[in-house]
Amino acid sequence: MNFRLPLATALSLLPCLAFAQPVPEPRPDAAPPPDWRGTLSVSIENDKFGVGTDRFYSNGFQLSWRSASADLPRPLEWTNRQLEALMGPGELRWGMALSHSIFTPRDTRRTNPDPTDRPYVGMLMASISLSRASERSLTLVELQAGMVGPSALGEQVQNGFHRAIGVDRSYGWDRQIHDEPVVNLLAERKWRVPLGQFAGxxxxxxxxxxxxxxxxxxxxxVGGIVRFGQGLQADYGPARIRPALAGSNYFQPNADRTGREWGWYMFAGLEGRGVARDIALQGNSWRDSRHVDARPFVADAQAGIAVYWRQWRVAYTQVIRSEEFYGQRGGPQIFGSINLSMRF
Structure with missing residues (x-):
């Protein structure tokens, strides 16, 4: 598997780390200063940003909102109280997101796709989340619900966009998996581990x-990223569309209490996932449908850059994903992720 770009980026940090000066560790229970602005974030992921293919994880779109660090809406107050022990200390935020993902086989010209290749799948999801951030950790609990199948409009979105840009359509959507409501419950924790400072x-x-x-x-x-830059306290990495090594869908420029208005960083990361269920590979839960045998372990390697200035943040991430199912041809998938966030 070719993880050369992300691994080379990570390894290039090692000489600097050898000369890095230690920095004081933040207090484990300290929260960032109050943040009176929410964050609207848009993420687009596409394999055209990789090597120009149109296969497997073909496209993803996510629109998300993270609140200011303020009181919760009443319906979420009870949930927050029940999760107090899990969430731990920190500044509380809530959020919503709407995402759409498209998956196709390798050969999209066939009206009857290869039954040993991954099926056509459209996935439309909405989510609501609670998160708490301290200077040392970020904890997220998210409930996702939506639909896969024709009602998720994968065919209309993909072929409609292809017509608009003059690209040949995908011909096998009549064999996509059936409609099925889907629900996920996600819990995630990240830790911030300062490694030092070098050359500013x-x-x-x-x-x-x-x-x-x-x-x-x-x-x-299980995974993580290593990064270097200026103003790292502003976030926990750029947003991504899950399943992924995702950062925070919000950013807070003055989180380090210095009055900072801008910052930047370069990063590289790895994540390994033990997979028990992936409906986009294994097909419908209660009906016969196109499906493939999912691999029990999937790895992502990624590298990229993020810049923020006042109320804006932009980030680009290049991702290499290992083979996700048995019989996958063409090797690991390469795709890119662009994220634009605005505070208001």
Missing amino acids: LEFEALPSVSVSLGNANTYGA
Whole structure:
């Protein structure tokens, strides 16, 4: 598996880390200063950003909102009280998101797709989340619900966009999996580990663990990123569309209490997922449908850059994903992720 770009980026940090000066560790229970702005975030992921293919994980779109660090809406107050022990200390936020993902086989010209290739799948999801961030950790609990199958409008979105840009359509959507409501419950925790400073740059690691349970995705994941730059306290990495090594869907420029308005960082990361259920590979839960045998372990390697200035953040992530099912041809998938966030 070719993880050369992300691994080379990570390894290039090692000489700097050897000369890095230690930094004081933040207090484990300290919260960032109050943040009176919410964050609207848009993420687009596409394999055209990789090597120009149109296969497997073909496209993803997510629109998310993270609140200011303020009181919760009443319906979420009870949930927050029940999760007090899990969430731990920190600044509380709630959020919502709407996402759409498209998966196709390798050959999209066939009206009757290869039954040994991954099926056509459209997935439309909405989510609501609670998160708490301290100077040392970020904890997230998220409930996702939506639909896979024709009602998720995968065919209309993909072929409609292809017509608009003058690209040949995908011909096998008549064989996509059937309609099925899907629900996932996700819990995730990230830790901030300062690694020191060198030449005016900050270095840190962000290890993470996550668990997802549901009829769409059931997995456990362990991973993390290493990054260097300036103003790293503003976030926990750029947003991504799950399942992924995702950062925070919000950012807070003055989280380090210095009055900082801008910052940047480069990063590289790895995540491994133990997969028990992936409806986009294994097909419908209660009806016969196109499906393939999912591999029990999937790895992502990623590298990228993020920049924020005042109320704006933009990030790009290049991802290499290992083979997800037995019989997958073409090797690991390469795709890119663009994220634009605005505070208001």
